Amino acid sequence: MFTVCCEAHMTKVSRNANMDKLQAGYLFPEIARRRSAHMLKYPEAQVISLGIGDTTEPIPEVITSGMAKKAHALSTLEGYSGYGAEQGEKQLRAAIASTYYGDLSIEESDIFVSDGAKSDISRLQVMFGSNVTMAVQEPSYPAYVDSSVILGQTGQFQKDVEKYGNIEYMKCNPENGFFPDLSTVSRTDIIFFCSPNNPTGNAATREQLTRLVQFAKDNGSILVYDSAYAMYISDDSPRSIFEIPGAKEVAIEVSSFSKYAGSTGLALGWTAVPKELLYSDGFPVAKDFNRIVCTTFNVASNISQAGGLACLSPEGLEAMHKVVGVYKENANIIMEAFTSLGFSVYGGKNAPYVWVHFPGQSSWDVFSEILEKTHVVTTPGSGFGPAGDGFIRVSAFGHRGTVLEACKRFKQLYK
Amino acid sequence: MFTVCCEAHMTKVSRNANMDKLQAGYLFPEIARRRSAHMLKYPEAQVISLGIGDTTEPIPEVITSGMAKKAHALSTLEGYSGYGAEQGEKQLRAAIASTYYGDLSIEESDIFVSDGAKSDISRLQVMFGSNVTMAVQEPSYPAYVDSSVILGQTGQFQKDVEKYGNIEYMKCNPENGFFPDLSTVSRTDIIFFCSPNNPTGNAATREQLTRLVQFAKDNGSILVYDSAYAMYISDDSPRSIFEIPGAKEVAIEVSSFSKYAGSTGLALGWTAVPKELLYSDGFPVAKDFNRIVCTTFNVASNISQAGGLACLSPEGLEAMHKVVGVYKENANIIMEAFTSLGFSVYGGKNAPYVWVHFPGQSSWDVFSEILEKTHVVTTPGSGFGPAGDGFIRVSAFGHRGTVLEACKRFKQLYK
Incomplete structure (x- = not known):
């Protein structure tokens, strides 16, 4: 995992054993890493991120x-x-x-x-x-x-x-x-x-x-x-x-x-x-x-x-509700897309996340296939624990046009 | 230290024993508490704070x-x-x-x-x-x-x-x-x-x-x-x-x-x-x-x-140096005041803190006397550990006028 030159000074401080228990990378940096690798591989691709729950609409x-x-x-x-x-x-x-x-x-x-x-x-x-x-x-x-x-x-x-x-x-x-x-x-x-x-x-x-x-x-x-x-x-x-x-x-x-x-x-x-x-x-x-x-x-x-x-x-609350409303409509669009393709779809109604079921498949495989074939970044459900395997989390944070484009690509992939 | 009504529900979670080791309040909230009590006692007093190292000059x-x-x-x-x-x-x-x-x-x-x-x-x-x-x-x-x-x-x-x-x-x-x-x-x-x-x-x-x-x-x-x-x-x-x-x-x-x-x-x-x-x-x-x-x-x-x-x-760095310069001049003024009163004074030259020695006295006593008689908040040295006892930390963060006024009061108190 790491190499140290023979000449290097090492402290005598033991690494915290609890840090060593942690598995792989923290989920989102790992996704960012894969996204970057994908962009290197396909420099011309219009990559869409519906992965990490990061907001996209300007602040009111x-x-x-x-x-x-x-x-x-x-x-x-x-x-x-x-x-x-x-x-x-x-x-x-x-x-x-x-x-x-x-x-x-x-x-x-x-x-x-x-x-x-x-x-x-x-x-x-x-x-x-x-x-x-x-x-x-x-x-x-x-x-x-x-x-x-x-x-x-x-x-x-x-x-x-x-x-x-x-x-x-x-x-x-x-x-x-x-x-x-x-x-x-x-x-x-x-x-x-x-x-x-x-x-x-x-x-x-x-x-x-x-x-x-x-x-x-x-x-x-x-x-x-x-x-x-x-x-x-x-x-x-x-x-x-x-x-x-x-x-x-x-x-x-x-x-x-x-x-x-x-x-x-x-x-x-x-x-x-x-x-x-x-x-x-x-x-x-x-x-x-x-x-x-x-x-x-x-x-x-x-x-x-x-x-x-x-x-x-009062104006701020109204503005926040408007922004939240945009994301909720996005969630609806994503839900409808996957539902129309015959997937079982959860979430989306009370949250900016849509949880799509791919029974019997590995989440990371689905993540990779979607990324490879549609250039859309999602989040593999197994990143949230083994009970999440077989699911993909699709985030509703995105501009409307991008969300519609992502759904179009999903429909091409899974039609 | 705390009273709990006989009817209250208590969880079965043990308090973290390390939290229980901590002594009294964290230093600065404790000073803030004493400052507030002083202001209640002397509502008309012009209290000056040279305690917590909090900046006072507008941001460039x-x-x-x-x-x-x-x-x-x-x-x-x-x-x-x-x-x-x-x-x-x-x-x-x-x-x-x-x-x-x-x-x-x-x-x-x-x-x-x-x-x-x-x-x-x-x-x-x-x-x-x-x-x-x-x-x-x-x-x-x-x-x-x-x-x-x-x-x-x-x-x-x-x-x-x-x-x-x-x-x-x-x-x-x-x-x-x-x-x-x-x-x-x-x-x-x-x-x-x-x-x-x-x-x-x-x-x-x-x-x-x-x-x-x-x-x-x-x-x-x-x-x-x-x-x-x-x-x-x-x-x-x-x-x-x-x-x-x-x-x-x-x-x-x-x-x-x-x-x-x-x-x-x-x-x-x-x-x-x-x-x-x-x-x-x-x-x-x-x-x-x-x-x-x-x-x-x-x-x-x-x-x-x-x-x-x-x-x-470049402009930001210049502006920062100017602000830092103001505080350093303050430190000089404070150092001179205490030096002129015959105190041994440390720090101040390379830092916004002046460390004044009151040999044989308890820091909290000095803190209280200064607060009571001059309405100036300082920081008791013992708050930083027992080797700090007998010292007072005077912060150079303050408007020039306030620092001069504080020094005038110090001179009246210790003349």
């Missing part, structure tokens, strides 16, 4: 104006500010609390503004430490499992089953309606749950989440609920875990502006940690998270925070 | 214009971009490499752009894991020790000596010219070293750093070198550890834009990890750091990155 002007205004203000004596509070600016915390948790008694002080959900997931893992056990949906966004491996919560990767030891995988597939059979799930300290789900695109119902909260409560578990795609929900599925009675005593919610307003590049998210959530000795989890944030993080960029505040103005 | 317009332009571009089809590379934008990485490491053969690909030095220190600790041993200057910026405690690298806090077990503290005081006597320092895996130092304001000389690099090499240690204040150096002390021959085989450098251009709020820094730095098995440290960055971090805000790029243009 009401939001960028807010940020430009803040940038200019920073060069004036009156408008200048340095470090803000580690937890985020008061006004933004209040706006998040009232916009997303208005009736749910999640308060301004429960909100920790951050540079994004992925960073917060890792900070939560650092806070929990290496002695907790964790459960995760399978398939799932790789950051939950990989951060758990890095922190030393897991055993080795078991090649035969393609799973890490000491993680409870909760299988989510068409057979169980993408909601795990909790009667077969062992108790763990932490349960990661993402809804609307990345990659399957499925949103859990109120009844399912009520069962999940009860399951966490019965087991004394902490539920880390990732709602980064909540704004894509079209039906009456809950937008927040805190819509479920009793959730404040068992759950943390991680969320983000990234997928709402084209703001993946702004690096702005938040985590809500209710004061009611307690460790077994009665110590409030929020107190430890506050300490983690103060010690291992500075602040989210103040210009991005100004953007977040603009997002939550 | 060449930099904010760059950011505003980027913000506006993000609302256009042509100018829009989503997630950038986790490692930072190519152009910014290249500009950092050529501006700060031009002759030192640190390359674009060795640079990881981040949301700041504090976050990178924590990410490095997560990468190293819980089985390494570490050494740290004493006194030192609290994030090195606290992140080490959180990761489980240390023993318990020993109240009698006010130190954690299993950390090698390298005492830096006037007697040793603020450079540790390496002959008394035990071997550790990791050595944190900050120069120009926070809080003492001392910059290590070329000869001292040559010894330090040799010490790390002989011991097979990894040196994590924090150069966040390098631009404040006035004499010929090295600005980068990589000026020392052989450093690339032993060192990582963490740095930041925060203290250069009033950009503490932009959350933008970088870490340089040379390819030549290897674990004991020959595995490149940079490969693991890249994995950590991809898995636990998204990107630094793209608008902040545009600001960073503007910083490194």
Whole structure:
């Protein structure tokens, strides 16, 4: 894997054994690598990326104006500010609390503004430490499992089953309606749950989440609920875990502006940690998270925070809904394309991801065939865990013309 | 410390024992708390903050214009971009490499752009894991020790000596010219070293750093070198550890834009990890750091990155030097004030911090007396470790008028 010249100085520091447990590359850089290789092979091809969930539509002007205004203000004596509070600016915390948790008694002080959900997931893992056990949906966004491996919560990767030891995988597939059979799930300290789900695109119902909260409560578990795609929900599925009675005593919610307003590049998210959530000795989890944030993080960029505040103005919210609407229509177009070709298609309705079934095939084979024959980059389902094998995740993030072109190529390939 | 109602649901998750080892509050939030209490007590007082190292001068317009332009571009089809590379934008990485490491053969690909030095220190600790041993200057910026405690690298806090077990503290005081006597320092895996130092304001000389690099090499240690204040150096002390021959085989450098251009709020820094730095098995440290960055971090805000790029243009560099010059003059004014009052004063010449000696007194007592009698917030030296007791750190970040006023009050108090 690597070669070292005979003359090189080596330190006497042992490599962290947990890093060595990690398998291959992190999924998305690996896809980027294959995409680059493909472009080298076909320099003339019009490559379309429906792979990584990266937004493509310009940020609404009401939001960028807010940020430009803040940038200019920073060069004036009156408008200048340095470090803000580690937890985020008061006004933004209040706006998040009232916009997303208005009736749910999640308060301004429960909100920790951050540079994004992925960073917060890792900070939560650092806070929990290496002695907790964790459960995760399978398939799932790789950051939950990989951060758990890095922190030393897991055993080795078991090649035969393609799973890490000491993680409870909760299988989510068409057979169980993408909601795990909790009667077969062992108790763990932490349960990661993402809804609307990345990659399957499925949103859990109120009844399912009520069962999940009860399951966490019965087991004394902490539920880390990732709602980064909540704004894509079209039906009456809950937008927040805190819509479920009793959730404040068992759950943390991680969320983000990234997928709402084209703001993946702004690096702005938040985590809500209710004061009611307690460790077994009665110590409030929020107190430890506050300490983690103060010690291992500075602040989210103040210009991005100004953007977040603009997002939550009435005009900003309207603009965000419009952008989200564009992606949701894209999802519809992709769903219709694959459905018309006879594939079983999931997700798409409450999420910007369409989960297409290729029964009996390897995801990476399908990924490669699609890339080779249509020049479209997708994401292989097995990248999210072995239960994702046989699936491809197609992202609805793309300009309309590109999405239509990709669907045309899919239709040529699979007609 | 906390009370829990008899009716409350408690999870069965044990609190991370490492979190419980941490002492009191993180230093700066504690100071903020005391400052707020003081302002409640004296609502009419003109409180001056020379405590936390937070910049006060407006960001030069060449930099904010760059950011505003980027913000506006993000609302256009042509100018829009989503997630950038986790490692930072190519152009910014290249500009950092050529501006700060031009002759030192640190390359674009060795640079990881981040949301700041504090976050990178924590990410490095997560990468190293819980089985390494570490050494740290004493006194030192609290994030090195606290992140080490959180990761489980240390023993318990020993109240009698006010130190954690299993950390090698390298005492830096006037007697040793603020450079540790390496002959008394035990071997550790990791050595944190900050120069120009926070809080003492001392910059290590070329000869001292040559010894330090040799010490790390002989011991097979990894040196994590924090150069966040390098631009404040006035004499010929090295600005980068990589000026020392052989450093690339032993060192990582963490740095930041925060203290250069009033950009503490932009959350933008970088870490340089040379390819030549290897674990004991020959595995490149940079490969693991890249994995950590991809898995636990998204990107630094793209608008902040545009600001960073503007910083490194010829006009941006000139503007940054001007701002840094203002703070350096402030440091001079503060040094002169305390010197004229007969205090022994250190730092200030190569750093925005002045380290004032109050022999035989407790730092917190001095802090409280200064706050009570002059309404000026400083930082108690003991907040950086017991060797800092008897010292006060006075920050040079402040408007000129405020700094002059603070010095006037110091002169009234200590005349």
